[in-house]
Amino acid sequence: MRRSEFDRAVADEFGDRGPSLLTDLVLSEVGDRTPAEALRAGVPPRxxxxxxxxxTDVPPDRRYGVGRLDPHRR
Known part of the structure; x- marks a missing residue:
């Protein structure tokens, strides 16, 4: 997953809440950092x-393959 795909996935899944989740929510799975801190530290976007x-309990069927552009829209 590229950073641009990550950003698109966050926007699609979380909408207006996305930016605050990236800076406020601490994730134990990435070293007790916010998503923004983890990305700055070099943790892969995926x-x-x-x-x-x-x-945030996103269902598994909405976790994989998101953020990619439709090949016909490229």
């Missing part, structure tokens, strides 16, 4: 995304 999904 790992941060999965930790964020687990913490």
């Amino acid at each position: 790992d941060v995304w999965l930790a964020l999904c687990a913490e």
Whole structure:
């Protein structure tokens, strides 16, 4: 997952709450850091995304493959 895909996935899943989740929610799965801190520390976006999904109870069917553009829209 690229950072741009991560950003798109957060926006699609969390909408207006996304930015505050990235800066306020502490995730134990990425070293007790917020998603923004984890990304700055070099944690792969995919790992941060999965930790964020687990913490916020995003259903598994909405965790994988998100954030990618439709190949026809490229």
